[in-house]
Amino acid sequence: MVQRIIERGEIESLDHTALPRLLLPETAATVFTTRATRLRDLADGKVAGIAFNPAMSGYLEFIREVALAQAExxxxxxxxxxxxPDQQSLNLALDHMMPPLAAQLKRPEIWRTILYQLIDQLADKSKPERAELNVVLTGLRELNDTDLEDQANAVLAQRHEDVNPAQAPFIAAALQVLWTARASRLKQQQVPMLETFTLCPVCGSHPVASLIRIGGQSQGYRYLQCGMCASQWHMVRVKCASCEQNGKISYQGLDRIDAPEPAAAPVNKANDPRKYVRAETCGDCHCYTKIFNQEHDYNAEPFADDLASLTLDILVSEAGYTRGNINPLLWFGETE
Ligand SMILES: [Zn+2]
Ligand SMILES: [Zn+2]
Structure with a gap:
């Protein structure tokens, strides 16, 4: 491991007890290959904390292909x-407490090239069961630049009514590649705190889910994960990730019936698959956000795990709650 030599002046400014408020992605390739590995485990039913649904396997396997293409x-x-952004733009973002890589503002055109590369990698005419997919990909390729930018805006703002639900996942996947790569090039001190905790401080996009982390200075703290750039930012526990109220929060789990009982007496309460995923529901705005707890599964990957735990979404929506934030790779035709 290469360790950075700390300059004399930096030592005094280090606070060893400080909670990291922001965790930026290491590299985009790492994010997507890790996600792909996790998706394979999920597709194979190897993640004890997430109820295995064989009907989801093919879908998760396909998203794994998307993640591998993204990494490539x-x-x-x-x-x-x-x-x-140059130094001046970075300073401006800091001064105005704006995300330095705001995805809703003018986007580097390369994202559209990334989309075409993604389409090329996924279009496989030799597979007859892919006929529907190829129709979607062909339709995407035919959109002009203006249409693509409009779709990107709708996807980022999660404007359900303006999104083509079949095309949106690929637009989101292309944006993820560029924004994750860009976020990995930032330094924490270049990212301001926003006034709201409900949007990513790096790119201004919506969180996809949250994670209680273990290890180091983040031990036991909850982070929201950006659905676009994969940055994670700290948000206190027991607080709604949609409306930031904390008065009517409750939790709903998904007890997997065939989950093995934790070995031995619960001296150490970690590694209990039944406690791995919970929906944090809010009685104020009637939204929910999933919380994955790394204490119960070290290999937690909020983005993939969110897709695979659709059963929990169904349970919680039956109880009258709606998702606070959409997973940008999964859009339904109707919200209700
Ligand atoms: Zn972000
Ligand atoms: Zn709320």
Whole structure:
């Protein structure tokens, strides 16, 4: 491991007890390959904390292919492609407490090239069962730049009514590649705290789910994970990730009937698959956000695990709650 030599002046400014408020992605390729590995485990039913649904396997396997393609494309991006903001823009974002890589503002055009690369990698005419997919991909390829930018805006803002639910996952996947790569090039001190905790401080997008982390200074703290750039930012526990109220929060789990009982007496309460995923529901706005607890599964990957735990969404929606934030790779035709 290469360790950075700390300059003299930096030592005094280090606070060893400080909670990291922001965890930026290491590299985009790492994010997507880790996600792909997790998706394989989920597709194979190897994740004890998430009820295995054989009907989901094919879908999760396909999203794994998307993640592998994303990793491949991310590796090919150059510094020029990433079009990182200059010092002046970074300062401006800091001064105004704005996300430095706001995805809703003017986007580097390369994201559309990434989309075409993604389409090329996924279009496989030799597979007859892919006929529907190829129709969707062909339709995407035929959109002009204006339509694509409009779709990107709708996807980022989660404007359900303006999104083509079949095309949106691929638009989101292309945006994820570029924004995850860009976020990995930032330093924490270049990212301001926003006034709201409900949007990503790096790119201004919506969180996809949250994670209680273990290890180091983040032990036991809850982070929201961005659905676009994969950055994680700290948000106190027992607080709604949609409306930031904390008065009517409750939790709903998904007890997997065939989950093995935890070995031995519960001296150490960790590694209990039944406690791995919970929906945090809010009685104020009637929304919910999932919380994955790394204490019960070290390999937690909120984005993939969110897709695979659809059963919990069904349970919680039957109880009258709606998702606070959409998973950008999964859109339904209707919200209700
Ligand atoms: Zn983000
Ligand atoms: Zn709420």
């Amino acid at each position: 494309i991310a590796k090919s991006l150059s510094n020029v492609d990433l079009a990182m």
